[in-house]
Amino acid sequence: MRWRRWRERLIEAxxxxxxxxxxxxxxxxxxxxxxxxxxxxxxxxxxxxxxxRHWYPISDPPRFGxxxxxxxxxxxxxxxxxxxxxxxxxxxxxxxxxxxxxxREALKTGIELFAAIPSVVLGFIGITVLAPLIRQTFHLSTxxxxxxxxxxxxxxxxxxxxxxxxxxLTAVPRGYREAALALGATRWQMMVRVLLPAAASGIVAAVxxxxxxxxxxxxxxxxxxxNAAVIPHTxxxxxxxxxxxxxxxxGEAVRASDHYVALFAIGIVLFVVTFVINFMADRFLHRxxx
Amino acid sequence: MLFCAxxxxxxxxxxxxxxxLVRGAGGLGWEFxxxxxxxxxxxxxxxPAIVGTLELVGLTVVFALPMGVAAAIYLTEYAKDNWVxxxxxxxxxxxxxxxxxxxxxxxxxxxVIFCRFGTSILAGALTLxxxxxxxxxxxxxxxxxxxxxxxxxxxxSLGASQWQTVRHAVLPFAVPGIMTGTILGVSRAAGExxxxxxxxxxxxxxxxxxxxxxxxxxLPYHLYVISTQxxxxxxxxRYGTALVLLLLVLSLNLLAVMLRTHFRRKRSW
Amino acid sequence: MSTKISVRExxxxxxxxxxxxxVSLEILHQEILGAIGPSRSGKTxxxxxxxxxxxxxxxxxxxxxxxxxxxxxxxxxxxxxxxYRVGIVFALPLPxxxxxxxxxxxxxxxxxxxxxxxxxxxxxxxxxxxxxWDEVKDRLPQPAMKLSGGQQQRLCIARTLALEPEVxxxxxxxxxxxxxxxxxxxxxxxxxxxxxxxxxxxxNTKQAARVSDRVAFFLMGELVELDxxxxxxxxxxxxxxxxxxxxRFG
Numbered sequence: 001m002r003w004r005r006w007r008e009r010l011i012e013a014x015x016x017x018x019x020x021x022x023x024x025x026x027x028x029x030x031x032x033x034x035x036x037x038x039x040x041x042x043x044x045x046x047x048x049x050x051x052x053r054h055w056y057p058i059s060d061p062p063r064f065g066x067x068x069x070x071x072x073x074x075x076x077x078x079x080x081x082x083x084x085x086x087x088x089x090x091x092x093x094x095x096x097x098x099x100x101x102x103x104r105e106a107l108k109t110g111i112e113l114f115a116a117i118p119s120v121v122l123g124f125i126g127i128t129v130l131a132p133l134i135r136q137t138f139h140l141s142t143x144x145x146x147x148x149x150x151x152x153x154x155x156x157x158x159x160x161x162x163x164x165x166x167x168x169l170t171a172v173p174r175g176y177r178e179a180a181l182a183l184g185a186t187r188w189q190m191m192v193r194v195l196l197p198a199a200a201s202g203i204v205a206a207v208x209x210x211x212x213x214x215x216x217x218x219x220x221x222x223x224x225x226x227n228a229a230v231i232p233h234t235x236x237x238x239x240x241x242x243x244x245x246x247x248x249x250x251g252e253a254v255r256a257s258d259h260y261v262a263l264f265a266i267g268i269v270l271f272v273v274t275f276v277i278n279f280m281a282d283r284f285l286h287r288x289x290x
Numbered sequence: 291m292l293f294c295a296x297x298x299x300x301x302x303x304x305x306x307x308x309x310x311l312v313r314g315a316g317g318l319g320w321e322f323x324x325x326x327x328x329x330x331x332x333x334x335x336x337x338p339a340i341v342g343t344l345e346l347v348g349l350t351v352v353f354a355l356p357m358g359v360a361a362a363i364y365l366t367e368y369a370k371d372n373w374v375x376x377x378x379x380x381x382x383x384x385x386x387x388x389x390x391x392x393x394x395x396x397x398x399x400x401x402v403i404f405c406r407f408g409t410s411i412l413a414g415a416l417t418l419x420x421x422x423x424x425x426x427x428x429x430x431x432x433x434x435x436x437x438x439x440x441x442x443x444x445x446x447s448l449g450a451s452q453w454q455t456v457r458h459a460v461l462p463f464a465v466p467g468i469m470t471g472t473i474l475g476v477s478r479a480a481g482e483x484x485x486x487x488x489x490x491x492x493x494x495x496x497x498x499x500x501x502x503x504x505x506x507x508x509l510p511y512h513l514y515v516i517s518t519q520x521x522x523x524x525x526x527x528r529y530g531t532a533l534v535l536l537l538l539v540l541s542l543n544l545l546a547v548m549l550r551t552h553f554r555r556k557r558s559w
Numbered sequence: 560m561s562t563k564i565s566v567r568e569x570x571x572x573x574x575x576x577x578x579x580x581x582v583s584l585e586i587l588h589q590e591i592l593g594a595i596g597p598s599r600s601g602k603t604x605x606x607x608x609x610x611x612x613x614x615x616x617x618x619x620x621x622x623x624x625x626x627x628x629x630x631x632x633x634x635x636x637x638x639x640x641x642x643y644r645v646g647i648v649f650a651l652p653l654p655x656x657x658x659x660x661x662x663x664x665x666x667x668x669x670x671x672x673x674x675x676x677x678x679x680x681x682x683x684x685x686x687x688x689x690x691x692w693d694e695v696k697d698r699l700p701q702p703a704m705k706l707s708g709g710q711q712q713r714l715c716i717a718r719t720l721a722l723e724p725e726v727x728x729x730x731x732x733x734x735x736x737x738x739x740x741x742x743x744x745x746x747x748x749x750x751x752x753x754x755x756x757x758x759x760x761x762x763n764t765k766q767a768a769r770v771s772d773r774v775a776f777f778l779m780g781e782l783v784e785l786d787x788x789x790x791x792x793x794x795x796x797x798x799x800x801x802x803x804x805x806x807r808f809g
Contacts, residue, residue: 019364110300118481216389278387
């Protein structure tokens with residue numbers, strides 16, 4: 001009996017340890033990023049890093065300004081958000097309020113199916129199908145542009161936006177809908193004036209999580225945006241994002257060189273940004289609906 | 291109008307899958323699937339990439355499943371409702387939001403370099419395991435919560451300890467949900483490229499890996515390289531690789547969904 | 560008759576709400592003690608204190624003393640020990656989704672019983688004592704969920720008996736059952752009295768009258784009156800007891 005107590009104590013200790021593993025891992029990740037990345041700031045100032053307009057890591061002397069990369073990420077993200085939020089919210093409205101029966105299931109399956117497709121496969125389709133399409137449509141020299149990236153990422157973010165928005169809409173009590181309709185509102189008015197505001201915090205959370213997904217996306221965006229580390233002026237030119245930079249250049253960077261630590265520094269930026277976005281999205285998800 | 295928007299989104303997946311299916315089916319053949327690559331990938335097959343992905347994913351489950359289930363058990367059966375628990379949950383949310391390439395950096399820094407595992411299946415699997423952990427924890431937690439509280443109460447009333455109750459009156463009935471969640475997590479891990487870029491992946495290995503300390507080929511990385519860096523590969527082979535990866539991931543998803551439906555129907559409570 | 564469980568000044572709080580106020584009574588060896596009272600009277604809190612099922616309710620606090628054969632239930636014994644000796648049958652039949660056999664042997668198995676013969680013997684004895692053996696002896700490996708409500712409740716009684724407790728608590732055990740099943744359960748209770756001490760909480764005063772030796776009337780967390788069944792139902796001392804029994808409130 002005593003032996004069994006001991007064994008139980010051990011098992012429960014392991015369970016507790018695993019329970020705290022998530023905290024341990026987040027901290028560990030951050031610590032490792034800092035360990036390597038902070039070394040950059042002994043040679044480059046934070047201002048030059050964040051605001052520098054030139055990313056020439058292998059030139060002599062190297063320049064590590066990530067402004068073009070920040071702009072690249074921002075542009076692609078904005079484009080993707082502009083596309084995915086209206087489409088996503090519209091789809092969620094349709095699915096939760098209008099669609100019924102097998103059509104609803106089919107639509108939901110179609111959207112969720114997209115979420116299962118690996119990003120490298122989407123990048124592949126982006127290169128082989130979408131980019132040539134864009135090139136022809138806009139008469140460009142290359143189809144690998146920020147727009148291509150935005151479109152691809154918009155579709156990648158949509159399952160997240162649709163599903164969380166749908167949850168938020170379903171959580172709105174029936175009474176709201178019935179009251180609005182009873183007061184003479186049309187279906188459309190009811191959805192826009194009553195439902196959407198009521199589900200607002202959930203929708204904001206959905207959008208933020210979608211944005212978080214987009215900012216963090218690496219492979220698809222790396223394959224279709226063209227990898228030109230210059231500050232973009234339009235959507236129709238190649239850009240480079242923060243994530244793509246790390247993925248593309250880490251293979252060439254010499255260990256412990258400035259280039260190497262610079263890439264880790266970019267990793268820190270990404271970690272912090274997505275941390276903040278996810279944190280805020282989580283707060284919105286757990287707010288009381290109006 | 292709303293309908294068109296929804297249709298667009300839903301059809302996108304059908305289009306993507308359709309294109310790959312149509313253009314890639316021609317490339318699939320016994321040789322393609324079972325032969326080693328030759329001539330810098332212009333001939334031969336992708337067998338080692340398939341094997342590499344399977345080994346990687348298998349090892350990932352070995353690491354991620356026990357820890358994930360244990361963490362979920364902690365959250366549902368042991369944790370009290372206080373700020374510590376809230377921080378744990380916040381950490382899980384954040385782990386799931388970390389960009390995949392940052393995981394790759396972390397895996398590089400910790401497992402490849404610091405732990406000296408080198409570019410290896412071990413390093414890659416550990417990295418993927420951490421990435422998959424939030425998915426498994428969330429799914430397991432949901433599965434554990436779906437077990438009625440009355441089971442726990444009955445078990446306690448018969449003199450069982452907390453762990454005995456979890457082990458005999460809760461866990462066995464949460465297994466289907468845990469399995470489903472794990473399979474879904476695994477299917478995600480199988481398709482990931484960025485975490486394995488620096489931790490395990492090699493492009494052209496003439497031999498299969500001998501041990502988990504060897505680098506390996508993997509399907510996602512393979513697809514990435516042949517679609518961006520190597521010219522003159524026949525289209526059928528490229529689409530074929532994409533198709534194999536897609537089929538692997540989608541069939542795992544399908545398996546998970548089928549399991550979920552099957553067990554929901556069989557449930558007697 | 561000797562005292563089995565002694566309760567002294569027992570009070571219970573859930574958070575800020577006080578559910579029981581300084582209850583004192585003795586539960587006698589091998590009697591059936593019925594506890595009656597309207598809802599929120601504290602009778603269920605009292606029952607659950609007896610086998611420490613309240614421990615798991617968040618915010619639970621108690622003061623006072625409960626002893627089982629002289630040992631303090633809270634200070635001296637650990638909760639698992641208490642529950643091996645004081646079993647409980649709940650209001651709704653709650654079989655686990657296991658076979659009939661596995662349900663009944665659940666307690667002894669977890670307590671450490673390994674011998675298959677002993678487990679089979681315990682199971683048969685418990686099912687007989689619960690008046691269920693004849694109905695299920697040919698289908699022991701079948702799922703317990705397939706039994707009828709009344710059979711499930713008797714299964715739960717058998718499950719509790721398999722641990723060979725000294726005291727059995729019944730928490731409104733017939734509330735979900737039809738009259739025939741109710742009669743069977745009441746009959747089982749009466750038969751069990753010869754070997755176990757029984758405490759029965761019930762909303763049905765007539766059931767308490769049928770089955771109990773003594774009856775305790777609870778109201779708003781207080782023990783109002785405790786006496787032999789005949790006395791309570793024919794000549795209660797407290798006006799409130801009389802009002803409850805005659806149906807003036809409840």
